[in-house]
Amino acid sequence: MADLEKRDLVSIEDLSQAEILELFHHADEFRANLLAWSDLCRGTIMATLFFEPSTRTRLSFESAMLRLGGGVITAADEKNTSRSKGESLADTVRVVGGSYADILVVRHPEDGAARVAARYARVPVINGGDGAHEHPTQTLCDLYTLWKEKGRLEGLEVVLCGDLRYSRTIHSFCYALARFRANIVTMPYPGFELPDYVLHRLRRDFGVQAAAASVAELPGLAGSSNAAAYLTSSKPHQLALFTNLTNVEVNRIDAIYMTRAQRERHSGEDTINYPRLTRSTLGAEAAKDARVMHPLPRVDEIDYDVDDDPRSIYFRQAELGVPMRMALLAFLLGKIQLRAARPALLSVMPGMAAGAGLRCRNERCITNNEGVRYLNGDFRLRDGEVPPVLSCAYCEREIEARFVGHSQSRVAHRYNAPEARRIKAELRVYFESETQAQAAGFQCASG
Ligand code: CP
Numbered sequence: 388m389a390d391l392e393k394r395d396l397v398s399i400e401d402l403s404q405a406e407i408l409e410l411f412h413h414a415d416e417f418r419a420n421l422l423a424w425s426d427l428c429r430g431t432i433m434a435t436l437f438f439e440p441s442t443r444t445r446l447s448f449e450s451a452m453l454r455l456g457g458g459v460i461t462a463a464d465e466k467n468t469s470r471s472k473g474e475s476l477a478d479t480v481r482v483v484g485g486s487y488a489d490i491l492v493v494r495h496p497e498d499g500a501a502r503v504a505a506r507y508a509r510v511p512v513i514n515g516g517d518g519a520h521e522h523p524t525q526t527l528c529d530l531y532t533l534w535k536e537k538g539r540l541e542g543l544e545v546v547l548c549g550d551l552r553y554s555r556t557i558h559s560f561c562y563a564l565a566r567f568r569a570n571i572v573t574m575p576y577p578g579f580e581l582p583d584y585v586l587h588r589l590r591r592d593f594g595v596q597a598a599a600a601s602v603a604e605l606p607g608l609a610g611s612s613n614a615a616a617y618l619t620s621s622k623p624h625q626l627a628l629f630t631n632l633t634n635v636e637v638n639r640i641d642a643i644y645m646t647r648a649q650r651e652r653h654s655g656e657d658t659i660n661y662p663r664l665t666r667s668t669l670g671a672e673a674a675k676d677a678r679v680m681h682p683l684p685r686v687d688e689i690d691y692d693v694d695d696d697p698r699s700i701y702f703r704q705a706e707l708g709v710p711m712r713m714a715l716l717a718f719l720l721g722k723i724q725l726r727a728a729r730p731a732l733l734s735v736m737p738g739m740a741a742g743a744g745l746r747c748r749n750e751r752c753i754t755n756n757e758g759v760r761y762l763n764g765d766f767r768l769r770d771g772e773v774p775p776v777l778s779c780a781y782c783e784r785e786i787e788a789r790f791v792g793h794s795q796s797r798v799a800h801r802y803n804a805p806e807a808r809r810i811k812a813e814l815r816v817y818f819e820s821e822t823q824a825q826a827a828g829f830q831c832a833s834g
Pocket residue numbers: 440441442443444445516525682683684
């Protein structure tokens with residue numbers, strides 16, 4: 388596969404809405420007869436590089452590839468790979484994504500790892516979950532299941548519940564729901580709200596606005612406080628529906644998406660009284676037509692006696708993962724073509740080296756962990772933000788750049804000084820603070 392042509396799936400935004408819908412139709416075809424496709428990818432090899440545990444993602448990808456007639460090589464336990472001897476992800480994917488395999492599926496504990504893999508591998512890379520960042524193929528399975536259940540995605544009212552801070556499936560799902568113009572009600576476990584960078588991205592890239600919401604009582608989910616935020620698109624057709632975005636009342640729910648506490652990413656946080664979905668939750672009038680979703684694995688957050696309720700679709704999400712991933716693999720390997728256009732460019736400048744001194748503030752970002760050895764800070768300037776906002780090109784966490792330096796004169800100015808505005812874009816170097824600019828050898832102009 389030619390390097391320049393490769394498509395990766397690092398973020399759910401690497402697919403346009405139209406491409407996603409077209410992939411659903413291919414998944415339907417694959418699902419209609421799972422046994423009929425064993426020639427489609429014959430001769431190709433997929434490598435699954437899983438540096439974190441997995442049941443569904445790895446096995447459904449492997450099943451999908453085998454059903455397509457391809458081969459599979461796997462590294463399912465990091466202890467049995469040379470990562471345990473200190474090999475970097477970049478070197479691993481350079482080796483495996485060459486003559487060993489034609490496509491890689493990577494799961495890694497560090498935020499932004501999938502972007503690193505995509506950058507260094509010569510073959511397509513699929514993000515199987517990178518830290519708390521994104522899990523786009525879970526979102527494809529979630530959207531596909533919901534779309535089959537409800538016949539549409541637009542305008543659905545979806546409640547997201549639990550650990551919204553560290554759940555990568557939630558982050559990818561939010562972006563997709565916003566793009567498909569579904570409305571989101573967040574019911575986080577206290578202290579585990581959606582991170583600011585996710586909310587900023589929803590607002591900036593998809594025009595999503597937040598409002599307080601009063602949600603019909605859902606026993607077990609939000610306790611007595613029933614605290615919720617309502618996130619909806621501000622695009623014109625939605626404005627017609629929601630002219631006043633305060634105190635929205637949500638009385639009809641299409642889906643409740645429950646998540647487990649992502650304890651492997653916690654730093655000793657307390658999760659006593661974590662929400663629990665029970666039969667009594669589903670007895671609420673507002674949940675009459677709701678579907679209960681969960682990316683799985685379930686721990687304690689959905690009672691087992693909810694499994695038999697026809698509204699529970701979490702095992703269906705897992706089942707549909709095979710045809711959905713068959714469609715994705717066939718597409719990324721060039722075995723099926725999509726008529727739909729690729730995603731439009733988002734409002735970001737090309738990646739830029741931010742110069743000495745600037746580093747991502749996310750301590751879980753790969754640039755601050757194994758990438759310290761070989762990755763420089765790499766940031767994207769977000770359009771239209773004042774003061775300038777840069778987001779890490781790997782994990783997307785944002786920093787405010789209050790000082791702008793001239794790369795040749797080595798003089799830095801406050802971002803709103805006239806001198807700063809006169810520096811040509813290609814000569815700008817951004818800093819969070821005067822101290823950081825000085826540490827990088829820049830002289831700070833007064834004022
Ligand atoms: N939903 C999901 O990613 O499950 P696994 O961790 O089992 O792959």
